[in-house]
Amino acid sequence: MSVEHRASQLHRARVWPWLVAVTIEAGLFTLYQLEGARYHWFVHFFVGASVALAVMTAWSWRTRRPVAHPLAWVVAAHIYAMFPDLLFDGVGIAHHRWMNVFLGHLWVHFIPGQDLTWYGVFVVALSAYLLWLDHLRSVQTYPPTLKVEQWGQGPPVVFLHGLGASSRYWGTLARTSGGYRGIAPDLLGFGRSPKPPWASYDATCHIESLDPLVPQGAVVVGHSTGAILAAALAESFPGRVRALVLIGLPGFADADEARQAVSRLGLLARLTVKASPLGWAACHLAHVLGPLVVPLAPLVVPELPSEVASDYLRHTWLSYSRTLKEVVIAQRAVDEMVLAARCPVVFVHGSADRAAPLAGVRAIVAKLQEIGAPVRLVVSEGGDHQLALRRPDVVAAALSDLLASPGASVEKASEASSGRAPR
Amino acid sequence: MIWLTAVAVLGVGVVVSRASYGPLDDPNQAYQRPGFLDASPLPAHPPQVTPTVPSPGTRAVVFFVRPAEAQGLVDALRADTGLGRLARVAVVDSGGQLPASAVPVVLDRSGGLARAYGMRSPIDGGYPVGYAVVDSNGRVRYATIDPGVAQRLTEVATIVRATP
Numbered sequence: 001m002s003v004e005h006r007a008s009q010l011h012r013a014r015v016w017p018w019l020v021a022v023t024i025e026a027g028l029f030t031l032y033q034l035e036g037a038r039y040h041w042f043v044h045f046f047v048g049a050s051v052a053l054a055v056m057t058a059w060s061w062r063t064r065r066p067v068a069h070p071l072a073w074v075v076a077a078h079i080y081a082m083f084p085d086l087l088f089d090g091v092g093i094a095h096h097r098w099m100n101v102f103l104g105h106l107w108v109h110f111i112p113g114q115d116l117t118w119y120g121v122f123v124v125a126l127s128a129y130l131l132w133l134d135h136l137r138s139v140q141t142y143p144p145t146l147k148v149e150q151w152g153q154g155p156p157v158v159f160l161h162g163l164g165a166s167s168r169y170w171g172t173l174a175r176t177s178g179g180y181r182g183i184a185p186d187l188l189g190f191g192r193s194p195k196p197p198w199a200s201y202d203a204t205c206h207i208e209s210l211d212p213l214v215p216q217g218a219v220v221v222g223h224s225t226g227a228i229l230a231a232a233l234a235e236s237f238p239g240r241v242r243a244l245v246l247i248g249l250p251g252f253a254d255a256d257e258a259r260q261a262v263s264r265l266g267l268l269a270r271l272t273v274k275a276s277p278l279g280w281a282a283c284h285l286a287h288v289l290g291p292l293v294v295p296l297a298p299l300v301v302p303e304l305p306s307e308v309a310s311d312y313l314r315h316t317w318l319s320y321s322r323t324l325k326e327v328v329i330a331q332r333a334v335d336e337m338v339l340a341a342r343c344p345v346v347f348v349h350g351s352a353d354r355a356a357p358l359a360g361v362r363a364i365v366a367k368l369q370e371i372g373a374p375v376r377l378v379v380s381e382g383g384d385h386q387l388a389l390r391r392p393d394v395v396a397a398a399l400s401d402l403l404a405s406p407g408a409s410v411e412k413a414s415e416a417s418s419g420r421a422p423r
Numbered sequence: 424m425i426w427l428t429a430v431a432v433l434g435v436g437v438v439v440s441r442a443s444y445g446p447l448d449d450p451n452q453a454y455q456r457p458g459f460l461d462a463s464p465l466p467a468h469p470p471q472v473t474p475t476v477p478s479p480g481t482r483a484v485v486f487f488v489r490p491a492e493a494q495g496l497v498d499a500l501r502a503d504t505g506l507g508r509l510a511r512v513a514v515v516d517s518g519g520q521l522p523a524s525a526v527p528v529v530l531d532r533s534g535g536l537a538r539a540y541g542m543r544s545p546i547d548g549g550y551p552v553g554y555a556v557v558d559s560n561g562r563v564r565y566a567t568i569d570p571g572v573a574q575r576l577t578e579v580a581t582i583v584r585a586t587p
Contacts, residue, residue, distance in 0.1 A: 018425065035578075036571050038440050039452040045433075088458055092577070094585030095459030109453035119437050123430055130426060 016280060021071040028082070031089070039115060040085060046118035047108050048078035053125035057132050066133055068197060068316070069284075081105065137198070144194035146185040146209055152178060155242075155403055156218040159184040160210070160226030160233075162248070163323055166191025166311035169223065173388045177396035180403055185213050187226070189319020191311050201319050202326035203232045214240060219402055221245040221395075223388055224356060225327055231334050234341030243402045244338070244345040247395055248353055248385045250328055251360030258329040265355055272321050273329070283317040304389065335364050335373075344374040346398045350383025350391070446547035447570035454543055456567050456578070460556075460585060465541040465563040469555070472513045472536060473527045482510035482586050483557040484579060486572065487537050489550050490519030497524040499573040506576055509583045510556070517550035541566040554579060558586045 025045070032041035052073040060066050067073060079086075081103040087093040099105045111117055149167040157180040161169040167184035168191070174182055186193035188209040189201055199205050206229050214220065214233060220241050222230030227246035234241035252258035263270040271279030304312075338345050345368075349361050358379065365377045380387055380394045388395050449455035454463060469477070469485075477483035484506065488496050493516045501524070506512060514528045515536050521528045531537060531550075540555040541563050555566040556579075564586050569575065 035575075037456065039455075042433075042437055042440060084458075088578075088581060092581045092584065094581050095457070096585075097459070099459075106457070106459055109457065114451075114453055115437050115440070119434060122433070126426060126430060 016277065017069065017071045021075050024075050025078070028078070032085075035089065037085075040082070040109075042115045043108055043118055044082040044085070044103075044105070045078050046115065046122040047103050048081035049074045050118070050121045050125040051081070051103055052077035053122075053129045057125075057129045060136060061132060064136065065194070066136065066197065068195075070129075077103070144188065144196055144209065146188060146194075146213065147192040148186075148213060149182070149184045151182045152180055154180040156181050156183055156215045157399065157403070158210075158214050158218050158220045158230075160220065160222040160229050161187060161190070162224030162226050163328065164190065164312045164315060164320060165223075165308060166314060168305075168307045168311055170388065171307070172305065173392045173395055176392035177399060179400070180219070183213055183215075183218070185210065187229070187323075189323065190315045192314065195316045195319050197316070197318055199319070199322075200326065201322035202330075203229060203332075206323070206327065207233050207236050211237075216240050217242045219243045219245065219399070221247065221399060222249075223247045224250060224385065225323060228327055228331050228334065231337040231341065231345075232332070234343055235337040238340065238342055241341060241343055243343050244341065245348060245395070245399055245402060246334075246345060247348045247387050248350065248356050249334060249347060249361050249364070250331075250356035251334055251364045252329075252331070253360070253363075255329050257360075258331070261355070261357065262324065262329065269324075272324055275321070279321070280317050283320065286313055304386070308389070335367050338364075338368060338375065339371075339373060344402065345376070346402060347375065347377045348380070348387060348395055348398050349377065350380045350385060350387050352382050353385045355385040444546060445570060446549075447545045447552050447568070449543055449568040450546050451543075454567065456569055458582070460564040460582070462565070462567075463541070465555075465566055466539060467562050469540045469557065469561075469563050470536065472515060472529055476511045476513040476527065477557040477561050478511060479561055480559050482559050482583055484510045484512050484554055484583060485536075485540055485557065486512070486514045486554045487517070487531075487540070487542055487551050488514060489517050489552055492552055492570075492573065493519070493528070494522045496573040497522045497526065497528065499576055500524075500526050503576045506580050506583065509580055510586075543568055545570075556582055556586050560587075 029038065029041050032038050056067040056070055056073055083102050084095050084099040084105045088095065095106060097106065100107055108118065147167070151174055159167070159170045159182060161167060161184070166186045170182070170184045188199060188206055189195045210229070210233060214237065218241060220230040220233055222228070222244070224247070227249040230244050230246060234244055250258065250261070252261060259273050262273050268279060268282060271282070347361050347365055349358050351358055361377065365375055368375045378394065378398050380391050383391050383394070444452070471477070472485050476485065486496055493514065496514060500506065500512060500514070512526050514524065514526055515531045516528055517534065518530065518532050521530065534550055537551050542551040542553060542555060545551055545568055551568050552570045552572065553566070553568040554572055555563050558564045565582050572579065
């Protein structure tokens, strides 16, 4: 990932939080200004921000990673520090000495230098925080280490889950198939893997993080977004990937078609595609309410195994929205990636897949077969986007064939159909 | 860079805020409307402003004004009936012609009353504009400079309610 690319991603990540924080602080400042008390706004802001920065520095020193929402910490600490003023103006409660529990609300005014002194403290606290972050980034290994599930013995098979899922998505398939060593990471920014706010979450970024997990001669199985990453991975490391199984590949002609298809998936997907602040807010609300919302996820998505449904909330707005935009919508032509990979590929697709319509994959397969590429399409009649969950037998059969003899597997039929999927 | 910009903007804000302190403001902003009682050593038994202000067993608010602010304050007090129910009220004017008023207005050319009530001197060194709150035991519990007090009688009422 280039420095420029990372910087531009960083810039995008910063705009919305800054707008929200500045709007809130401008509102608070106006309240004080109307009361002729802007001196108090400055003092409490500097005190609150300094405490927040000190806590953030200590927290990131302990965890070795940056705080996720630094501006939220600063605004929250400021509101806490000024809370007695809200009581004074809002409810008519005068200040009492015990209100020093609000970050020394009373005594902070009486130190020499007052607001200028607190401004100095704020600058020192901010400098310490930024210097620590800089140090942290310079020593931190990149890419971060992903959480990986492994099972079985035999030739290596790497499983890449789709958008919003995790390695646990492959549980059903793992129980159905065998004869290989399964390696299933949680993609960067998803499941239990790190979710660095400065990551770009584009294909290059994901592949960098996956690089150490893909052994020589591995078969890579990808679902949906994971299928795109699998193709990109094989293209990046030609020779290392022995074969590909691409399940439910979202094969779109261009970014507009991709955007339209994703928008049809529901309100949240539509908000994400449009980069709507509502999508951002909904995602952050889900994170704030995380412990409450995660157990409810299986009730909201009853058709998925409970652990899979729960994992759909274990990501950040950045990891989700950027992966959707950079990997799915702005995807490079899959046929070009497959050609560059020079390995056999089996596409496994449901005929009733709404998220990634079959026509797109058919077009890709036809194009590749026309130029003699070793590819094959397995269509599960009536199958939807979740074939690895609903028709693991179909996926297991395709994988088993590839493991037995990759070349022969793709040559035996250009398009095969499996029976209607049980609903 | 964005953090540095924030630091610069806030620094400019502090400087501008300090530069905009008015001549009637307290040189030490910490003592201007601190919002809590007993912020600094205050007189235990201030002199009577009028025969009934202060009175034992009753809270009192003594406003200190310059002639330019006197009429505005008296008008505001006439419009605001809430404060009168909470405490006895008197206005002390530093000079000039006393305004016609329902609340007692007394003259304090020498500034002796203001000093006796623990009022601090504003930046221009002249007569303070603000108020002092006396508790029902006759002790001054709150004294502050507040050039805009006529517009903030609700705030005065909040302080009076907190005073025993």
